Amino acid sequence: MPSLQEMAKKEGAFAGGHRMCAGCPVPIFTKMLTRVTDGYEIVAGNATCCLEVASSIFPYSAWKIPWIHTAFENVGASMSGVETMYRALKKRGKITKPYKFIAIGGDGGTYDIGLQSLSGAMERGHDLVYICYDNGAYMNTGVQRSSATPMGATTTTTPMGEQSYGRQGNRKDLSRIMVAHNIGYVAQASIHDPVDLSEKLKKAIELDGPAFINLLSPCIPGWKIAPDMAVELARLGVETKYWPLYEVIDGEYKINYTPKKEVPVTEWMFLQGRFKHLNKPEYSDVVDAFQKDVERNWNWIVRQAASVELLSAEVN
Amino acid sequence: MKDKYRLKDWQELAIGGVVPDGGNSVDYETGTWRTSRPIWNAENCINCLNCWVFCPEDAFILKDGTTKKGTPRKEIERINYYHCKGCGLCAKECPVNKKGKKTAIDYVKEEH
Amino acid sequence: MSKVLAITGAGAMSEGMRQINPDVVPAFPITPSTQVIEDFSQFVADGKVDTEMITVESEHSAMSACIGAAAAGGRVMTATSSAGMALMWEMLYIASSMRQPVVMTLINRALSAPINIHADHSDSMGARDAGWIQLYAENNQEAYDNLIMAPKIAEKMDVRLPVMVCMDGFIISHCVQTMQLEDDDKVKKFIGGFESTYPVLDTENPSTWGALDLQDYYIEHKRAQHIAMKNAKDAIKKVSEEFADIFGRKYELFESYRIDDAERVIIAINSVCGEIKEVIDERREAGDKVGLLKIRSFRPFPYEEIAAALERVKIVTVLDRSESMGAYGPLFTEIRTALFDAPEKPMVYNRIFGLGGRELFMSDIHDIFEENKTYLETGKVEKMFDYLKVRGG
Ligand SMILES: Cc1ncc(C[n+]2csc(CCOP(=O)(O)OP(=O)(O)O)c2C)c(N)n1
Ligand code: SF4
Ligand code: SF4
Ligand code: SF4
Ligand SMILES: [Mg+2]
Numbered sequence: 001m002p003s004l005q006e007m008a009k010k011e012g013a014f015a016g017g018h019r020m021c022a023g024c025p026v027p028i029f030t031k032m033l034t035r036v037t038d039g040y041e042i043v044a045g046n047a048t049c050c051l052e053v054a055s056s057i058f059p060y061s062a063w064k065i066p067w068i069h070t071a072f073e074n075v076g077a078s079m080s081g082v083e084t085m086y087r088a089l090k091k092r093g094k095i096t097k098p099y100k101f102i103a104i105g106g107d108g109g110t111y112d113i114g115l116q117s118l119s120g121a122m123e124r125g126h127d128l129v130y131i132c133y134d135n136g137a138y139m140n141t142g143v144q145r146s147s148a149t150p151m152g153a154t155t156t157t158t159p160m161g162e163q164s165y166g167r168q169g170n171r172k173d174l175s176r177i178m179v180a181h182n183i184g185y186v187a188q189a190s191i192h193d194p195v196d197l198s199e200k201l202k203k204a205i206e207l208d209g210p211a212f213i214n215l216l217s218p219c220i221p222g223w224k225i226a227p228d229m230a231v232e233l234a235r236l237g238v239e240t241k242y243w244p245l246y247e248v249i250d251g252e253y254k255i256n257y258t259p260k261k262e263v264p265v266t267e268w269m270f271l272q273g274r275f276k277h278l279n280k281p282e283y284s285d286v287v288d289a290f291q292k293d294v295e296r297n298w299n300w301i302v303r304q305a306a307s308v309e310l311l312s313a314e315v316n
Numbered sequence: 317m318k319d320k321y322r323l324k325d326w327q328e329l330a331i332g333g334v335v336p337d338g339g340n341s342v343d344y345e346t347g348t349w350r351t352s353r354p355i356w357n358a359e360n361c362i363n364c365l366n367c368w369v370f371c372p373e374d375a376f377i378l379k380d381g382t383t384k385k386g387t388p389r390k391e392i393e394r395i396n397y398y399h400c401k402g403c404g405l406c407a408k409e410c411p412v413n414k415k416g417k418k419t420a421i422d423y424v425k426e427e428h
Numbered sequence: 429m430s431k432v433l434a435i436t437g438a439g440a441m442s443e444g445m446r447q448i449n450p451d452v453v454p455a456f457p458i459t460p461s462t463q464v465i466e467d468f469s470q471f472v473a474d475g476k477v478d479t480e481m482i483t484v485e486s487e488h489s490a491m492s493a494c495i496g497a498a499a500a501g502g503r504v505m506t507a508t509s510s511a512g513m514a515l516m517w518e519m520l521y522i523a524s525s526m527r528q529p530v531v532m533t534l535i536n537r538a539l540s541a542p543i544n545i546h547a548d549h550s551d552s553m554g555a556r557d558a559g560w561i562q563l564y565a566e567n568n569q570e571a572y573d574n575l576i577m578a579p580k581i582a583e584k585m586d587v588r589l590p591v592m593v594c595m596d597g598f599i600i601s602h603c604v605q606t607m608q609l610e611d612d613d614k615v616k617k618f619i620g621g622f623e624s625t626y627p628v629l630d631t632e633n634p635s636t637w638g639a640l641d642l643q644d645y646y647i648e649h650k651r652a653q654h655i656a657m658k659n660a661k662d663a664i665k666k667v668s669e670e671f672a673d674i675f676g677r678k679y680e681l682f683e684s685y686r687i688d689d690a691e692r693v694i695i696a697i698n699s700v701c702g703e704i705k706e707v708i709d710e711r712r713e714a715g716d717k718v719g720l721l722k723i724r725s726f727r728p729f730p731y732e733e734i735a736a737a738l739e740r741v742k743i744v745t746v747l748d749r750s751e752s753m754g755a756y757g758p759l760f761t762e763i764r765t766a767l768f769d770a771p772e773k774p775m776v777y778n779r780i781f782g783l784g785g786r787e788l789f790m791s792d793i794h795d796i797f798e799e800n801k802t803y804l805e806t807g808k809v810e811k812m813f814d815y816l817k818v819r820g821g
Contacts, residue, residue, distance in 0.1 A: 004364070004365040004366075004368070004369050005365065005389055005390060007369070008365055008368065008378055008390035009390065012374060014374065015339045015340075015341050015342045015374055016341065016342060016346065016373040016374040016375055016396065016398075016399030017341030017342050017343065017344035017345070017346055017373075017399055018341050018344075018346075018373075019346070020372060022349055022350075022372075022401035022402060022403040023372065023401075023403030023404070023405055024372050025370075025372060025405075026372070027372040027373070027374070028369065028370055028372065031369075031374060032369075041629075041631040042631070043628060043629065043631065045496065046638075052638075052640075053640050055341070056335065056636050056638070056639035056640055057639065057640050057642065058333065058335060058639040058640060058641045058642070058645045059324070059335055059340070059639075059645065060335065060340055060341040060343070060344050060639075061335040061337075061338045061339065061340060061341055061636035061639055062338075062339065062341040063338040063339065063634065063636050064338055064339035064634060065338070065631065065634050066338070066628045066629065066630065066631055066634045066635060066636075067338060067628075067634070067635075067636050067637065068496060068499055068628050068636075068637040068638055069637065069638030069639075070492055070495050070496065070519065070522050070526070070637075070638050071492065071518055071519065071522060073488070074488060074489060074492035074519070076489070077454075077484060077488070077489030077490075077492035077493045077496070078492040078493065078495055078496035079496060080454075080482055080484070080489070080492075080493050080496065081452065081454060081482065081492065081493030081494060081495065081496025081497035081498075081499075081500065081504075082496040082497065082499070082500040082628055082629070084452050084454075084480045084482050084493070084497055085451060085452050085480075085496070085497040085498075085500035085501060085502045085504075085629070086500060086629055087480055088451040088452050088478075088479070088480040088497075088502060089451065089500075089501065089502055089629070091478060091480070092451070092478065095629065097631075099629070099631075116485060116486060116489070117485070117486075117488070117489045117492065119485065120484055120485030120486070120489055123485075124482065124483070124484075194369045194370070226404075227401075227403040227404060227405070228403055228404035228405045228407070228408040228423075229408070230405065231370055231405060231408070231409050232408065232409075323644055323645070324648070325648065326648035326649070326651040326652045326655075327652075329645075329648060329649065329652060330626065330635075331527045331588055331625050331626070331652070332525065332526040332527035332528070332588070332625070332626075332637070332649075333525065333526065333637075333638070333639055333641065333649050334625075334626045334635050334636065334637055334639075335635060335636035335639050336626055336633070336635050337635075338634040338635055338636045339634065
């Protein structure tokens with residue numbers, strides 16, 4: 001596991017002087033991209049999103065590694081192109097060094113409009129790590145709902161009103177969809193735990209083939225939180241089991257962290273302005289449904305992990 | 317002296333909108349965004365590097381140092397206020413601050 | 429060895445691609461361009477090329493992968509038609525603005541709805557503002573020749589723009605015609621190696637591609653792109669001359685067919701020009717002074733050159749094989765613009781034909797020449813704009 005000390009010896013991939021909001025936790029992982037492995041040239045691609053826009057306002061760029069953005073819905077495809085050109089040039093003897101490729105998208109660019117190109121890239125087996133930073137809405141365009149927006153959250157397209165309590169229904173579970181692609185590595189990570197994240201990044205990068213990491217990344221204006229609260233809210237997202245930390249390696253589930261005590265999801269929700277309106281008795285059914293869904297999801301992952309243990313016990 | 321904020325003519329630009337020198341955002345000042353300021357106290361710092369890893373602005377500058385036992389390690393040298401946006405995340409996530417007895421990072425209102 | 433062979437237009441394109449042996453080919457099937465990528469897949473499977481193919485899950489992804497691969501630093505080709513290119517729309521602009529010299533075979537097909545798989549030019553004409561060089565061809569020989577010239581034009585350092593190599597669906601793509609297939613090595617030598625600009629794979633000089641422009645830079649980048657397209661005109665001429673020196677076939681920005689002393693001229697694009705030429709030959713036998721101006725380069729558009737070529741012409745019928753609902757046909761609009769500054773303006777009018785593959789027979793072309801004869805004699809263009817061969821008038 002790369003410790004902070006080890007990571008600190010290496011040059012980061014992402015410089016200061018970018019225009020993300022004060023306190024945006026996204027750079028925590030972008031800085032890290034070059035610090036978790038040895039011996040690889042790292043090249044990144046980005047879908048249109050907050051990170052892409054705020055990191056590359058011409059004539060400036062925060063990217064200390066080669067980086068390409070083309071559009072919103074296609075980073076899976078554009079990076080398939082970059083990765084394939086690498087293989088083509090390697091085959092023709094024009095490149096000798098080993099390279100690794102990283103595609104980055106927000107939840108909108110990944111769960112929604114970019115799902116097809118992500119699916120295609122993973123299914124084709126490109127040597128590509130796809131990182132989705134999930135902040136639960138289209139933040140770059142001013143906080144509109146995505147299929148990753150949690151139930152009850154207000155966004156500018158799911159506002160609270162007389163007829164609405166905010167986003168209706170449950171969010172999509174993209175990580176499970178990625179597991180169904182039968183790729184070698186899928187993981188959920190959180191921005192509050194850089195060491196766990198670095199380990200996952202390292203595994204994903206070192207794997208020969210496609211890998212997917214879904215990263216919980218709170219958003220200051222989108223979640224309506226103070227600029228120093230992003231890491232704490234990611235931590236609480238994990239402690240309340242809203243965002244389980246787990247890995248699926250070759251189809252086998254492994255839970256990386258089990259919260260020490262039961263923390264109700266309201267402890268996470270009501271620190272955020274986007275859920276504040278639900279903190280009233282008349283919305284207790286929405287909050288209960290949210291809590292139930294969190295439990296159902298956690299239990300499902302526990303069962304997957306348990307069945308892996310059971311099977312390996314039988315084999316042994 | 318060349319004015320670094322001078323806008324270029326189209327003939328001076330690299331092809332296709334490319335930024336040929338990635339990482340040049342370090343020349344762009346974001347310290348002016350600050351309304352509060354973190355102040356690092358070397359004497360209370362345990363060099364855990366939490367602030368360094370979390371700082372979204374890459375504002376913690378490191379230097380080479382050693383542990384008490386003499387093992388080489390990276391240590392905090394200072395905060396780069398040219399980029400620090402004053403979000404307060406470093407102060408919030410500093411384990412020394414969290415214990416509550418001392419502060420390794422103070423977080424104060426910016427005086428303009 | 430160079431050889432004469434009977435081959436379909438689509439087959440000719442895949443043969444050209446085999447000879448070029450691009451580094452990467454992302455592709456997605458759509459009638460009538462499917463054969464190009466099927467044949468090419470077989471070349472890959474048989475080891476006749478060592479291209480890396482990406483069998484993408486959509487045309488949007490095909491063009492996205494083309495851009496990524498080209499920016500990474502190598503030669504990239506693909507093929508599509510109609511709805512396939514419509515799905516690429518967003519990425520067409522990004523390819524040209526990011527100045528990636530991608531070469532794409534576009535087998536022209538009507539756009540839906542109603543869904544129709546046959547030839548018209550609504551796909552490429554709709555993309556005329558997308559910043560791509562557009563070359564058109566009357567037959568498979570011309571399409572093949574354009575394909576061989578395309579990488580050289582696209583990759584010129586003062587151009588660096590993508591090229592669309594167009595031909596008519598089915599009429600050319602699926603009809604067997606004889607043509608000259610040039611020698612593999614001669615073609616490879618003609619095209620030469622690929623030179624990259626700020627390749628994404630250069631980790632020693634990390635560049636950022638696809639940055640955000642605000643109001644302070646966008647228009648400067650557009651200006652640079654505009655100049656590149658201007659330069660493309662010379663590049664097409666130069667590469668066509670080099671091509672003629674080596675392979676013998678001569679090409680200009682457009683072809684003037686018997687227009688030197690012509691009074692009445694049809695201007696058209698692609699396969700219909702074959703029949704028009706035959707009709708002209710027939711009428712010339714009878715002493716009728718008619719001619720054809722066949723567009724090869726629609727983008728960049730050779731305004732001054734066309735105006736000069738039409739100097740002594742008295743009346744021009746512009747045939748458009750696509751619609752621009754609420755406006756004249758796209759070719760007509762350009763031609764009238766080209767003629768506006770001419771000292772002696774010919775009469776000029778517009779006919780829409782062939783949408784969704786509706787045939788235009790030689791007798792129909794005779795009718796056109798009869799009509800413009802009447803217009804010339806009466807000195808009056810009765811109808812500026814009309815459809816040809818539509819039931820109900
Ligand atoms: C095809 C297309 N549709 C819409 C947009 C506008 N758009 C740009 S970024 C964005 C939202 C991005 O959301 P997400 O991927 O979650 O990233 P975030 O901004 O939240 O980090 C939208 C809607 C676009 N650029 N392209
Ligand atoms: S809107 Fe949210 S995700 Fe975007 S830069 Fe600000 S904090 Fe980060
Ligand atoms: S206040 Fe924010 S930007 Fe400034 S040093 Fe601390 S973490 Fe970095
Ligand atoms: S987080 Fe606190 S203790 Fe740790 S290195 Fe930073 S200032 Fe020092
Ligand atoms: Mg988002």
